[in-house]
Amino acid sequence: VKISVSAKGGNATNGHQYGFLHEDINNSGDGGLYAELIRNRAFQSSEHYPSTLDGWSAVNGAQLSLRDLDVPLSEALKTSLHVATNKRAGQVGFSNAGYWGMDVRVQKYTGSFWVRGAYKGEFTASLQSDITGETFGSVKIKSKCRRDEWTEHAVVLVPEKDAPNTNNTFAITFDAAGTADGSLDFNLISLFPPTYKGRKNGMRIDIVEALEQLHPTLFRLPGGNMLEGLSNTSWWDWKDSLGPLKDRPGFSGVWDYPQTHGLGLMEYLLFAEDLGMELVVGVFAGLALNGDITPEDELQPFIDDALDQIEFIRGPPDSKWGAVRAKLGHPEPFKLKFVEIGNEDWLAGGSEGWNTYREYRFPMFLEAINAAYPDIQVISSGSYFDGHDIPEPGAGDYHLYAEPDTLVEQFSRFDNVATPHIIGEVAATHPNGGTSWDGGLMPFPWWGGAVAEAVGLVSYERNQDRIIGTAYAPILRNINRWQWSVTMIQHSADPAQTTRSTSWYIWELFAAHIFTETLPATADFDPLYYVTGKSDQTGGYIFKGAVYNSTDGADVPVRLAFEGVKPGTSAELTVLTGPENPYGVNDPFTGTNVVETTRSTVKSGRDGVFRFDLPNMSVAVLDTSPK
Ligand code: AHR
Numbered sequence: 097v098k099i100s101v102s103a104k105g106g107n108a109t110n111g112h113q114y115g116f117l118h119e120d121i122n123n124s125g126d127g128g129l130y131a132e133l134i135r136n137r138a139f140q141s142s143e144h145y146p147s148t149l150d151g152w153s154a155v156n157g158a159q160l161s162l163r164d165l166d167v168p169l170s171e172a173l174k175t176s177l178h179v180a181t182n183k184r185a186g187q188v189g190f191s192n193a194g195y196w197g198m199d200v201r202v203q204k205y206t207g208s209f210w211v212r213g214a215y216k217g218e219f220t221a222s223l224q225s226d227i228t229g230e231t232f233g234s235v236k237i238k239s240k241c242r243r244d245e246w247t248e249h250a251v252v253l254v255p256e257k258d259a260p261n262t263n264n265t266f267a268i269t270f271d272a273a274g275t276a277d278g279s280l281d282f283n284l285i286s287l288f289p290p291t292y293k294g295r296k297n298g299m300r301i302d303i304v305e306a307l308e309q310l311h312p313t314l315f316r317l318p319g320g321n322m323l324e325g326l327s328n329t330s331w332w333d334w335k336d337s338l339g340p341l342k343d344r345p346g347f348s349g350v351w352d353y354p355q356t357h358g359l360g361l362m363e364y365l366l367f368a369e370d371l372g373m374e375l376v377v378g379v380f381a382g383l384a385l386n387g388d389i390t391p392e393d394e395l396q397p398f399i400d401d402a403l404d405q406i407e408f409i410r411g412p413p414d415s416k417w418g419a420v421r422a423k424l425g426h427p428e429p430f431k432l433k434f435v436e437i438g439n440e441d442w443l444a445g446g447s448e449g450w451n452t453y454r455e456y457r458f459p460m461f462l463e464a465i466n467a468a469y470p471d472i473q474v475i476s477s478g479s480y481f482d483g484h485d486i487p488e489p490g491a492g493d494y495h496l497y498a499e500p501d502t503l504v505e506q507f508s509r510f511d512n513v514a515t516p517h518i519i520g521e522v523a524a525t526h527p528n529g530g531t532s533w534d535g536g537l538m539p540f541p542w543w544g545g546a547v548a549e550a551v552g553l554v555s556y557e558r559n560q561d562r563i564i565g566t567a568y569a570p571i572l573r574n575i576n577r578w579q580w581s582v583t584m585i586q587h588s589a590d591p592a593q594t595t596r597s598t599s600w601y602i603w604e605l606f607a608a609h610i611f612t613e614t615l616p617a618t619a620d621f622d623p624l625y626y627v628t629g630k631s632d633q634t635g636g637y638i639f640k641g642a643v644y645n646s647t648d649g650a651d652v653p654v655r656l657a658f659e660g661v662k663p664g665t666s667a668e669l670t671v672l673t674g675p676e677n678p679y680g681v682n683d684p685f686t687g688t689n690v691v692e693t694t695r696s697t698v699k700s701g702r703d704g705v706f707r708f709d710l711p712n713m714s715v716a717v718l719d720t721s722p723k
Contacts (some may be wrong), residue, residue, distance in 0.1 A: 115314025381438025636721025
């Protein structure tokens with residue numbers, strides 16, 4: 097394939113081309129990104145989930161039950177744990193099994209628990225093996241308890257040794273003799289390992305690092321379906337996710353488990369700031385997953401709520417909601433340029449949901465938000481291809497979960513669409529010919545699907561003047577409880593199992609080489625799909641390409657010439673190849689990585705042409721930036 101790249105005539109890029117959506121699916125928030133170790137820490141209930149003792153066990157024969165006391169810990173946390181025994185029972189209490197295990201090492205664990213009831217004595221907080229009973233570390237905490245009051249007890253615990261595996265529990269015990277009648281009430285039992293950047297109530301270090309190493313520049317939150325909620329009375333209300341943990345009631349998750357709300361709006365904003373990601377914030381649009389549609393005359397409160405949310409994020413510290421943010425420790429406004437109205441409004445409510453969205457819900461939000469914030473790009477939750485003739489100055493959102501061939505067939509899809517779009521969710525999810533959503537998802541991103549994603553990414557990057565950015569979804573999966581197998585990274589309680597998928601390697605490679613300007617090139621696509629550009633920051637000229645299904649699986653010879661690049665110029669060529677079987681996946685249990693990375697230096701010839709061959713089913717970047 098001969099490719100001639102012009103020095104001029106391309107488009108300036110926006111700098112936020114690659115990113116991801118995060119919502120709490122697959123226990124990727126609670127039990128994933130959010131570093132809290134205690135599962136069901138506050139016995140939270142919601143419209144769709146009653147309180148349970150899930151995750152908890154008695155220690156030394158104590159009886160555990162749930163109670164709604166007359167004086168609860170807080171308005172938000174009404175249910176607490178009643179631990180009952182008799183005064184002669186000795187050291188009793190309860191333990192928690194974590195999100196299917198706990199990683200115990202010689203490092204500082206911090207947390208706290210709240211107690212109600214009289215107790216003279218000490219509590220013991222400990223981390224131990226659930227198999228052998230061996231204690232890895234424990235700490236005594238002097239009781240501050242008073243009879244009719246809730247008192248908080250801080251925990252700081254440094255184990256003396258690393259546990260050999262994650263089959264561990266966290267326990268709190270007390271001496272029954274020191275209580276009034278053998279019983280005490282507990283709530284909000286929380287324990288964190290060290291977190292990313294040491295943030296309180298923060299994120300799990302190894303997972304953030306796996307995300308950070310993707311060089312993400314775009315972050316869509318808080319869903320996905322999670323934003324919409326199960327009904328119009330249980331959507332993800334950002335106001336419930338702010339402030340002290342004891343004031344967060346929890347959320348009726350939409351993915352078959354309740355959520356703590358620990359990973360709240362502020363945590364998401366700090367996370368985006370830490371990783372330098374541009375925000376795309378979804379606001380509730382009056383449509384829930386059960387098809388509840390808010391009538392036009394009842395929509396205004398949701399619009400007001402969205403305006404409050406925007407003010408919380410980027411309002412000055414002396415505005416009503418900016419002051420709340422400032423009080424929470426962040427007086428400087430966050431940067432917010434993109435606001436999306438709802439999520440997939442073409443889906444949940446059927447044609448009525450979609451019609452009402454186009455008729456009044458989207459226009460009302462668009463008008464109100466742009467009246468208050470003319471610089472905000474308001475994004476529809478549907479695309480031109482979903483039949484949304486998006487009114488100016490709105491943008492669209494295109495989602496694509498597909499078989500590899502479809503991603504490749506859609507290579508030119510955005511070439512002639514004038515309206516700007518975000519690709520808000522994309523992933524290769526099914527094998528070719530197997531598009532059933534009923535169990536037909538692949539077990540994890542596979543090499544053939546990842547190469548097709550690369551073709552998709554190239555197609556979006558070619559249209560950088562109108563594609564705001566591309567987000568992979570869903571980004572994380574806890575391998576112990578999930579419903580969506582194809583994710584960028586999978587994880588468990590054991591950091592050794594944090595597994596980067598085949599897709600991860602492709603997205604990482606492309607995102608590591610950012611154009612500041614695309615450059616027009618001769619177009620001769622199939623089986624090689626490519627995009628070219630340059631970086632004013634590094635001075636490099638860049639080619640990104642993918643070979644998908646070449647004839648007879650032959651290598652593709654590439655002859656690449658950048659106008660203005662001198663003969664004898666050195667470039668780094670990185671080529672990713674996969675296993676012979678395109679269904680190969682990276683497996684957390686074997687730790688095998690099926691993606692092979694080859695780096696070499698290529699010099700342009702006397703005619704200024706870079707010559708190299710790319711194997712079938714490979715992904716490559718050539719970059720002349722000096723190292
Ligand atoms: O990413 C998983 C789900 O797929 C999202 O929640 C939803 O927006 C889409 O249908």
